[in-house]
Amino acid sequence: MSRAETASGTGAEAFVRPRPLWTLGLFRDELRTTFRRWRTLALLGVLAAVPVLVGIAVRIETGDGSSSGGGGGGPAFVSQITNNGLFLVFTALAATLPFFLPMAVGVIAGDAVAGEAGAGTLRYLLVAPAGRTRLLLTKYATVMVFCLAATLVVAVSALAVGALLFPLGDLTTISGTRITFGEGLVRALLIALVVAASLLGVAALGLFVSTLTNSGVAAMATTVGLLITVQILDQIPQLHALHPYLFSHHWLSFADLMREPVHWDDLTRNLGLQALYAAVFGSAAWARFTGKDITA
Numbered sequence: 496m497s498r499a500e501t502a503s504g505t506g507a508e509a510f511v512r513p514r515p516l517w518t519l520g521l522f523r524d525e526l527r528t529t530f531r532r533w534r535t536l537a538l539l540g541v542l543a544a545v546p547v548l549v550g551i552a553v554r555i556e557t558g559d560g561s562s563s564g565g566g567g568g569g570p571a572f573v574s575q576i577t578n579n580g581l582f583l584v585f586t587a588l589a590a591t592l593p594f595f596l597p598m599a600v601g602v603i604a605g606d607a608v609a610g611e612a613g614a615g616t617l618r619y620l621l622v623a624p625a626g627r628t629r630l631l632l633t634k635y636a637t638v639m640v641f642c643l644a645a646t647l648v649v650a651v652s653a654l655a656v657g658a659l660l661f662p663l664g665d666l667t668t669i670s671g672t673r674i675t676f677g678e679g680l681v682r683a684l685l686i687a688l689v690v691a692a693s694l695l696g697v698a699a700l701g702l703f704v705s706t707l708t709n710s711g712v713a714a715m716a717t718t719v720g721l722l723i724t725v726q727i728l729d730q731i732p733q734l735h736a737l738h739p740y741l742f743s744h745h746w747l748s749f750a751d752l753m754r755e756p757v758h759w760d761d762l763t764r765n766l767g768l769q770a771l772y773a774a775v776f777g778s779a780a781w782a783r784f785t786g787k788d789i790t791a
């Protein structure tokens with residue numbers, strides 16, 4: 496809605512109609528801007544390359560007909576890749592979730608507000624008019640879309656590489672039961688959605704950090720630094736009482752979707768924890784951003 500449309504034609508004081516918190520146009524423009532950046536494309540390219548490297552490494556290792564070991568590449572998935580290429584999807588997600596995926600999300604979220612401020616475009620966005628709350632909601636929604644896009648890039652790349660290098664067909668779950676390839680694809684999609692949802696806490700944290708500074712680089716570095724710190728804390732046994740409250744603690748619980756029956760306890764804990772982080776840091780970002788003096 497333009498300024499001319501908000502003003503009455505009588506020359507009296509303009510009557511500005513309330514603007515909604517959400518407009519599709521603003522969201523579409525934000526998506527277009529984010530996914531056209533070379534940085535975003537580079538991050539997605541790196542994520543797509545990880546399954547390729549993992550698949551080639553497993554193929555080389557098992558080139559003599561031996562099976563790959565069940566080592567630390569993923570939760571009980573690596574040893575199954577040679578039997579069914581669909582397991583490369585699960586292994587690739589397990590390999591990228593601890594660092595690559597959250598790092599990419601942290602970069603995008605950290606730059607969401609601070610990057611605009613550093614480039615001098617934030618003030619122009621706010622007088623467009625966008626409104627601070629609506630702009631912040633749009634920024635977070637865009638980061639959420641990136642979480643899903645990044646996860647799907649890993650999953651689709653892994654599925655393509657798995658189909659090229661290994662056989663496909665019915666697969667055996669972690670519990671030892673057999674499911675059809677079609678049901679395996681459905682579970683792979685559900686796992687990708689859970690992984691994407693597991694990144695919402697990092698996204699909210701990065702958005703909050705982004706409202707604290709006018710430097711996009713500083714915001715991105717701080718977000719990634721916090722991510723690494725949380726990962727380190729989650730590995731210290733003496734802090735076991737703190738672990739269940741760290742956003743990364745239940746990330747690999749998506750493996751329970753490959754059990755028969757599915758184990759939901761850790762999955763629900765993970766999703767609930769992500770919702771809590773999103774609510775807390777999203778509220779903190781809103782409080783900071785709506786009261787912030789925008790000078791750039």
